[in-house]
Amino acid sequence: MHALIKYGREDKNVELRDIPQPTDPAPGYVVVEVGAAGVCGSDLHMWRNHQSWAIKLPLVLGHEFCGTVAAVGADVEGFAVGDRVAVETAAEVCGVCAFCHSGDYNQCPHRLGYGALYDGAFTQYVTARQAILHQIPDNVTFEQASLTEPICVAYNALVEKTPVIRPGDIVVIQGPGPIGMMALLVAKLRGASQIVMLGTDVDRQRLAVAGEIGATHTLNIDADDPLELVRSLGDGYGADLIVDCSGVSIALQSALEMARPNGTITKIGWGPQPLGFNLDPLVQKAVTLQGCFSHLHATWERALALLASGQIDLSPIIGGVYPLGEWEEAFERMEAGVNVKSVLVPAT
Ligand SMILES: [Zn+2]
Ligand SMILES: [Zn+2]
Incomplete structure (x- = not known):
């Protein structure tokens, strides 16, 4: 499957490459077919190699995403093939540190975020653990739901904190x-x-x-x-x-x-x-x-509720929706300030 990969530490060391498609999720995990993925300002920083946070290389970019559950591992409850889900950014946390134990897993020192220290969502299929999945309300589109994550960043900063x-x-x-x-x-x-x-x-x-x-x-x-x-x-x-x-x-x-x-x-x-x-x-x-950094499970449910109720309308913010093959245009139009937000649809 195609994936948008940052492969080096020079300006624009980003390109589409083929990577193996994940299958047979482990117990507690699902495979999500990506429905839509938002381009973040941080993706532009990594494209230009201006990031000020730790990343792995090579890296599949993209951390704001949602999609359809395509396969379910053993011991997963409450999610089935075909469910529409939004996925949090903390791909992995340790589960045993002081922050994980107190529910503040966004501060887990072993946190691996999608599109930074864990392969991200600018591709067709992504593996996710059950704890970071959220059902998308029926009246919320994939394009809107892919931007749940940046809503959560703002909600965490202006309401929770x-x-x-x-x-x-x-x-x-x-x-x-x-x-x-x-x-x-x-x-x-x-x-x-x-x-x-x-x-x-x-x-x-x-x-x-x-x-x-x-x-x-x-x-x-x-x-x-x-x-x-x-x-x-x-x-x-x-x-x-x-x-x-x-x-x-x-x-x-x-x-x-x-x-x-x-x-x-x-x-x-x-x-x-x-x-x-x-x-x-x-x-x-x-x-x-x-x-303020990141967000927690309850904030995701509230952000999705705001989208479902229409209290947050993203249509003036989404400047364009692009197939993965046109990622460069999506990035350039955001960098130039033409689009506030670009959204990639990897399946197209
Ligand atoms: Zn982001
Ligand atoms: Zn932890």
Whole structure:
């Protein structure tokens, strides 16, 4: 079967290759025929070899996916051939460490994530353990369900980890990529009254989409001053919550300026660049700075419920659906900011 493989550590060391199709799943595992797989900003980083996380090589890319159960191993309960399932990203965890025992398996030190340390989903069939499967509601399409994972990233950061958003709050989101857009949708559901989406020159089209899906203000930081905008809102003391989805370390400096005293900065985006500024504003304004990573089982059920109820509508975000053979166009259109999100359909 065809698979999109990162084979080296140079720019664009990614190509389609043939790999063996998984059959006969082990006890507790199923084989999923991939129905759709979302292209993540992190896939673009790995394509360009800009990733700041550990990966194996060669690697089948892709970690946002769903599909149809094609084979079921022994001891699997509650899932049968033909079921439509969304699959979490933690392909393997150890099951015996302190984090696994306490249910926080997203922090398992032995976690192997699809499309990073475990072969991913930009291919036709993937093996998955039962614990990470979720039934897809009948009215949710594969294209939508493939984006459950980025919804979970935003939901985990803005709801599970940030119980402080109140109706009436001012929320600033740095970076209108897919995760920034999901953060915008979740902030809106939480009742934020002003939502500012910040981008750069390359984000013109993405900022327009952000306006369509609920940002009250959008701003290109290459052209205008975000601090001035944020201080013009509410009582003028700054934003209650800043969500960094930019993937650029220096965004933290601007976040510290925009945060109001006792405000919160939630960091979702990664960034390999070291920082060279002082953190005194964090102390003086008593700002809470927190990191957020991945998600857990209950968040997946909630994200799928939001898709089923229509409270989250992804249609303005999905810029294009492509067969696996056209992966390069799918990647390029996301990198150029034309598509907020590209989705690959490996069976076509
Ligand atoms: Zn992702
Ligand atoms: Zn563990």
